[in-house]
Amino acid sequence: MTDHIYKKIELVGSSKTSIEDAIENALARAHKSIHHVDWFEVQETRGHVVDGKVGHYQVVLKVGFRLDDD
Amino acid sequence: MTDHIYKKIELVGSSKTSIEDAIENALARAHKSIHHVDWFEVQETRGHVVDGKVGHYQVVLKVGFRLDDD
Amino acid sequence: MTDHIYKKIELVGSSKTSIEDAIENALARAHKSIHHVDWFEVQETRGHVVDGKVGHYQVVLKVGFRLDDD
Amino acid sequence: MTDHIYKKIELVGSSKTSIEDAIENALARAHKSIHHVDWFEVQETRGHVVDGKVGHYQVVLKVGFRLDDD
Amino acid sequence: MTDHIYKKIELVGSSKTSIEDAIENALARAHKSIHHVDWFEVQETRGHVVDGKVGHYQVVLKVGFRLDDD
Amino acid sequence: MTDHIYKKIELVGSSKTSIEDAIENALARAHKSIHHVDWFEVQETRGHVVDGKVGHYQVVLKVGFRLDDD
Amino acid sequence: MTDHIYKKIELVGSSKTSIEDAIENALARAHKSIHHVDWFEVQETRGHVVDGKVGHYQVVLKVGFRLDDD
Amino acid sequence: MTDHIYKKIELVGSSKTSIEDAIENALARAHKSIHHVDWFEVQETRGHVVDGKVGHYQVVLKVGFRLDDD
Amino acid sequence: MTDHIYKKIELVGSSKTSIEDAIENALARAHKSIHHVDWFEVQETRGHVVDGKVGHYQVVLKVGFRLDDD
Amino acid sequence: MTDHIYKKIELVGSSKTSIEDAIENALARAHKSIHHVDWFEVQETRGHVVDGKVGHYQVVLKVGFRLDDD
Amino acid sequence: MTDHIYKKIELVGSSKTSIEDAIENALARAHKSIHHVDWFEVQETRGHVVDGKVGHYQVVLKVGFRLDDD
Amino acid sequence: MTDHIYKKIELVGSSKTSIEDAIENALARAHKSIHHVDWFEVQETRGHVVDGKVGHYQVVLKVGFRLDDD
Numbered sequence: 001m002t003d004h005i006y007k008k009i010e011l012v013g014s015s016k017t018s019i020e021d022a023i024e025n026a027l028a029r030a031h032k033s034i035h036h037v038d039w040f041e042v043q044e045t046r047g048h049v050v051d052g053k054v055g056h057y058q059v060v061l062k063v064g065f066r067l068d069d070d
Numbered sequence: 071m072t073d074h075i076y077k078k079i080e081l082v083g084s085s086k087t088s089i090e091d092a093i094e095n096a097l098a099r100a101h102k103s104i105h106h107v108d109w110f111e112v113q114e115t116r117g118h119v120v121d122g123k124v125g126h127y128q129v130v131l132k133v134g135f136r137l138d139d140d
Numbered sequence: 141m142t143d144h145i146y147k148k149i150e151l152v153g154s155s156k157t158s159i160e161d162a163i164e165n166a167l168a169r170a171h172k173s174i175h176h177v178d179w180f181e182v183q184e185t186r187g188h189v190v191d192g193k194v195g196h197y198q199v200v201l202k203v204g205f206r207l208d209d210d
Numbered sequence: 211m212t213d214h215i216y217k218k219i220e221l222v223g224s225s226k227t228s229i230e231d232a233i234e235n236a237l238a239r240a241h242k243s244i245h246h247v248d249w250f251e252v253q254e255t256r257g258h259v260v261d262g263k264v265g266h267y268q269v270v271l272k273v274g275f276r277l278d279d280d
Numbered sequence: 281m282t283d284h285i286y287k288k289i290e291l292v293g294s295s296k297t298s299i300e301d302a303i304e305n306a307l308a309r310a311h312k313s314i315h316h317v318d319w320f321e322v323q324e325t326r327g328h329v330v331d332g333k334v335g336h337y338q339v340v341l342k343v344g345f346r347l348d349d350d
Numbered sequence: 351m352t353d354h355i356y357k358k359i360e361l362v363g364s365s366k367t368s369i370e371d372a373i374e375n376a377l378a379r380a381h382k383s384i385h386h387v388d389w390f391e392v393q394e395t396r397g398h399v400v401d402g403k404v405g406h407y408q409v410v411l412k413v414g415f416r417l418d419d420d
Numbered sequence: 421m422t423d424h425i426y427k428k429i430e431l432v433g434s435s436k437t438s439i440e441d442a443i444e445n446a447l448a449r450a451h452k453s454i455h456h457v458d459w460f461e462v463q464e465t466r467g468h469v470v471d472g473k474v475g476h477y478q479v480v481l482k483v484g485f486r487l488d489d490d
Numbered sequence: 491m492t493d494h495i496y497k498k499i500e501l502v503g504s505s506k507t508s509i510e511d512a513i514e515n516a517l518a519r520a521h522k523s524i525h526h527v528d529w530f531e532v533q534e535t536r537g538h539v540v541d542g543k544v545g546h547y548q549v550v551l552k553v554g555f556r557l558d559d560d
Numbered sequence: 561m562t563d564h565i566y567k568k569i570e571l572v573g574s575s576k577t578s579i580e581d582a583i584e585n586a587l588a589r590a591h592k593s594i595h596h597v598d599w600f601e602v603q604e605t606r607g608h609v610v611d612g613k614v615g616h617y618q619v620v621l622k623v624g625f626r627l628d629d630d
Numbered sequence: 631m632t633d634h635i636y637k638k639i640e641l642v643g644s645s646k647t648s649i650e651d652a653i654e655n656a657l658a659r660a661h662k663s664i665h666h667v668d669w670f671e672v673q674e675t676r677g678h679v680v681d682g683k684v685g686h687y688q689v690v691l692k693v694g695f696r697l698d699d700d
Numbered sequence: 701m702t703d704h705i706y707k708k709i710e711l712v713g714s715s716k717t718s719i720e721d722a723i724e725n726a727l728a729r730a731h732k733s734i735h736h737v738d739w740f741e742v743q744e745t746r747g748h749v750v751d752g753k754v755g756h757y758q759v760v761l762k763v764g765f766r767l768d769d770d
Numbered sequence: 771m772t773d774h775i776y777k778k779i780e781l782v783g784s785s786k787t788s789i790e791d792a793i794e795n796a797l798a799r800a801h802k803s804i805h806h807v808d809w810f811e812v813q814e815t816r817g818h819v820v821d822g823k824v825g826h827y828q829v830v831l832k833v834g835f836r837l838d839d840d
Contacts, residue, residue, distance in 0.1 A: 028193070046112060054094060067659060145589040247472060396461040568830070730822070
């Protein structure tokens, strides 16, 4: 690793099925427009509720990626 | 949305199988006595251990619901 | 419970499949060398990313266990 | 003051006009069913947005009140 | 332990004599109306002052209890 | 709501008159370049002082918006 | 700006009318005895309640000022 | 209560015997030079250790007092 | 003090009688196997409840000690 | 200062030599694409280790800049 | 150490050259008017930026000192 | 990276000269007894003061390392 610079952005992924799936959804979206997505950090896990069941998980995460050198 | 008032209570759901299941268990219990359960926020994820394996996941969550207008 | 003393150590479990699996991996490792593993507390959930997908979940957890009386 | 016991509950007041109004709305609602409401502590200030303007302020607050001696 | 659900409420106990006594006062009050009080967690320790001495200790604590299954 | 992804950015709005006005100024600016601005969360409230009076309120806020599906 | 040193003190301003007014009251008081009051940072917003309405807003703020060079 | 202004300072009281005694020591010292000491808030409880026993408790506390109107 | 290195471990002391006693119990246990125990920092104060009274105080503390030079 | 709006982004600068150098590297990179970079706030200081020495310092910082009025 | 009382104040040191130098500047200033300055704790590290370089480091620190017995 | 498990311990490095040197001292000590030291995270930066100058920097850091598979 040379002296790379990284940027972290904050995304909220949502999913009807699981926390992991909400994370994957957010990462897939980030991957569309960002090169070098490198790591994530979960900030908050929450969701909304429908009829006493989880309607959607909502996972707030920081996504880190290397900035191109130029 | 008009000027509704919401209340948040703190519950701990437990489950032998997964974090998601512990959340669902807490929400199902809240649903028995509360109308309009609307959202949840995970506060802590922990558990106790039996023979080097997770015995129960214990998920502390805030549960938010709309207060009846009256 | 008499006046036992407990110790908490901080481990990072990793897994390709799920947050729960990363927790189990860390607990299994702790179980190899520690008696009386009693509870865990998740501190952070993060991971690294490969091709826009989760490569590994990394779960930082405190693991609590009873110290032998002697 | 003798050795009174107090309870704190968590409410979310909302208002179209101001942070102060959202607080007053939550307190007015608490006052309907609770005697001796004594103090509040703001936990979070947030809101949702409509057409680039604040639609509703949402103020999360702890509300403290004395429990009856009984 | 089966998949019990727990609730946490926030109380403020006060006492002229000690932090421990303020905790006991809050627990005694909770015990009057709640079955299965199980644990507490101190959130804040504070007090008011009279003539340069502690007038009352005020201890904010979360009190956890098991919800009846029904 | 389907499985939308949201992004949160951090802005600082300033205003000579009030906290609410500083929030509105930041949201108005966000609205110029972002579709679907959905909610905000106040992070910090501060300001600078001129002659013992508030010169400007400065409100740090997270602004959340839905990412276009594409 | 040369290498100035600043000091931060913690004040609580109160007001019957608004959060902003509580801040201004604290700053006005600081201005009586401190030169170069430069900025403030809100730490807590709370208040006490009378008959279900805000009796006084109480805003805890850090107030920063430049120390004279000498 | 009219629109009083309060100041909070941070003291560390120490005591060989108990946490409460360390608090009282700090308050007694504050009382020597400050009028209207009104409340305290414990920030940290720590101490140093001599031969496996507590040598001194050290309690960091905020002490709040009303500023004279003038 | 030369350039010593210190280590901090996390222990939970418990006691039926007081917070101070729980701290002393944890320090006594640390003293059995660690040289140069130097200071402690309370992290959490909690306990479990039996019949509406404190059954055990449980105090989570960091314990700091100097590492031998070698 | 008129009612400017600022944005804060989160960068991670790295350096083999010092914390200050890691900060400068991140700021230099931000300067390439952002006008009016105004201030930074260190969030975390960390690094990776090679053969018992610091391989790279990694400093996570918020970087604040004024948005163009347009 | 007998039962001394300590006070902590909050200062902001600034320096064009390094974080350490900003700390030293704040301590030197404290030393002018305070006896027995004993320790410091860094609270925040920040700075302002000129032309993509650090213009000044600004280090917020708590400074602790023993109060004279009298 | 396969499913490795990591451990984090907390050390305090001290140095008369700089924050970086205090970090290096702690890492050098960890390296004596731990294989695979991998990363560090600064938790606190503090120090004690002699004659208005920094006597020692004290840097509290988490040190992370891979546990041997066996």
